[in-house]
Amino acid sequence: MKDDSVKHPQAAAEFLKDRAQAKWHDSAIWWVRQKRDAQAKQLPEWEELRRLAREIKAHTLSRLDEYLAEFEANAQKNGVTVHWAADADEHNRIVHGILAARQVKKLVKSKSMLTEECGLNPYLEQRGIEVVDTDLGERIVQLRHEAPSHIVMPAIHLKKEQISELFHKELGTEAGNNDPTYLTHAARANLREHFLTADAGLTGVNFAIAETGGVVVCTNEGNADLGTSLPPIHIASMGLEKIIPKLEHLGVFTRLLARSAIGSPVTTYTSHFHQARPGGEMHIVIVDNGRSEILGNEDFYQSLRCIRCGACMNTCPVYRRSSGFSYSYIIPGPIGSTLGPSRDMKKHGSMAFACSTCGSCSNVCPVKINLHEQLVLHRKKAFDQNLLPASKKMGLLAMRFLTQHPALFDLGGKVMRKVVPIIPESLTRHSAWSRAGRDLPPMPAQSFKELYQQRNQDKKDKEGKQ
Amino acid sequence: MSARDSILARIRQNRPQASALPDIHAVPFIRYDKQFEAFATLIRNLGGDAVQLQDGQSVASIVAERWPDAGRTVDLTVAGHEEVDDPHAWHDVDVAIVPGQLAVAENATVWVSHPDNQFRSIYFLTQKLVLVVPRASMVDTMRDAYARIQMAEHGFGAFISGSSRTADIEQSLVMGAHGAMAALVIFI
16 A cells, blocks of 8 residues: 655655666656657647547546446446446445455456555455456565556566565565566466456456447556456446547547557557456446546646546656655656645645646646646645645745845845855755755856846847947 | 435536537548558567468468467367357467457557457467458558447457567566467468
8 A cells, every 4th residue: 555644855855865776767767758759759640639639538527427327328238237436435345245245255456546546455355355466567566565656657666676586585486587578477477377266357447438338448468358358257447537438539549548658559458348258247336536526626627637648757857756656645746746636635735846847747648638737726725725844835935025026036136146155065065955966056147137138238239230 | 315326416516618529530640551561560569470461371371380389279260160168268278360350550459359259368368369350451540440340249359469568677578468478460
């Protein structure tokens, strides 16, 4: 389970202590962003695709009740049982109820951030059901009793040596063999046994099609497919915002998802589930858990367009340099930093400040969510609700006063430029600018305003001469 | 009120402003002059391969040439093919030859949804997956594909591109995660 009491600044500082690991984390994730760019550039219609995706989702949200009812009716026509859960606890009770009634001992799961959000694994384990996460990254973090640190790459915070050590202990692989191929195939052999002996399979949902009553699950590993084609029970858990109106709309979303997420033209498997396998049964659990409340908030409802690709975290300079565990909410990065505070400002308010407001997240988002703008609005809420640490609050109040008094602001800058260079180093050693890897910046001779005025004056002089 | 009714009531009450559904067909999407070449180039980076059946060749001869030591081989493209009564019974299949209805040039996927197949587990349990697709059944993009597909197999259908893969260990791409270790698309 995730530690939801962490505060981003402290946790990030802890993460950055291992400089080499932090550097690797930053560049490994930036590489995925670059792969995403390469894919996007190959399609002349990329920006049009983003626009279409945004508009389809915006339309769906504006009639979400109708599309959910249509989805339910069509799923039932296909013979699927549809359940509704108002919150996490109800979701867990429904899933456990299905499994307990059928004496399920082992459940194989494919990736689902929703079940992480609901805390399903511990709920089932406390009731005697073995839960096996089957996505390789999820399996790794499950064996380490950790939460995923990224929604698409759950184990991106780990080095292969750590995984090798874990597999040696848990799966009996050779000590010191760090070869990713060897380790992956060892997990493959181990998880095959679990697939073949599981009594039920649970998947998340990437898209739920109102028109056909089916759900779509995208994986590269094939774990969702093995987990649903072997056991007789398939449970699909979905947040209620996963709906799209028509099958044809997948012609937009499947073009965006993997390109945005991992810089690949598509996932290996894009599987459409409308019925259980012969002799089996299929259940869909539609979960609210706070979503319908966000829908009613004018400032934040756009976050429900999210298709969970993770592109916003891959591009985020703060996420890359602080890792998923620095964020208190189960979903990290820019999208988590709006969803978390929307859910519980007290608990997750610090996430809204884990942002340089550069806007890169909004620029890569395949459904064009105004992420950085939402984070600024959450900051305002955190300030208004008096949730900031005293030092931050005082700093902001001082800054507000200064920006409202331009003459004082100019004077302050002038004094800083003169005084800072002559302050003895012993006095600045403990400031934020003196941490490892940072230096007090050299003070410029002139302010930006002075430079700008000078430049305009120079221009005028030049023109006057001509 | 049931959870269902209270959720739907809350959504109705919280509806954002109305927004029109766009026409996704109004935008021109990319076209490929050489669809097979685009498909084949792509799939080779995705742990797969693609070939066109030549005169004198058969699907079986291509498969035998590629994997001369293949173990249990099941061919779902022939009428009256082997059937099992439990999806687990496909667990030791080495090569599965299955019909694909459609191929997509932009991402090297093949649509699989076989009306005569009982258990879909074969596609994912097999070590090597051979997809047999009619040459004329190639489209440019997923939009074209979705206009033509049908869920013919017990409510199931999947786009499959190449072999199963993962990069969950240090971003190193490894072929053969849980599904097929290798994939071959044969256009006939």
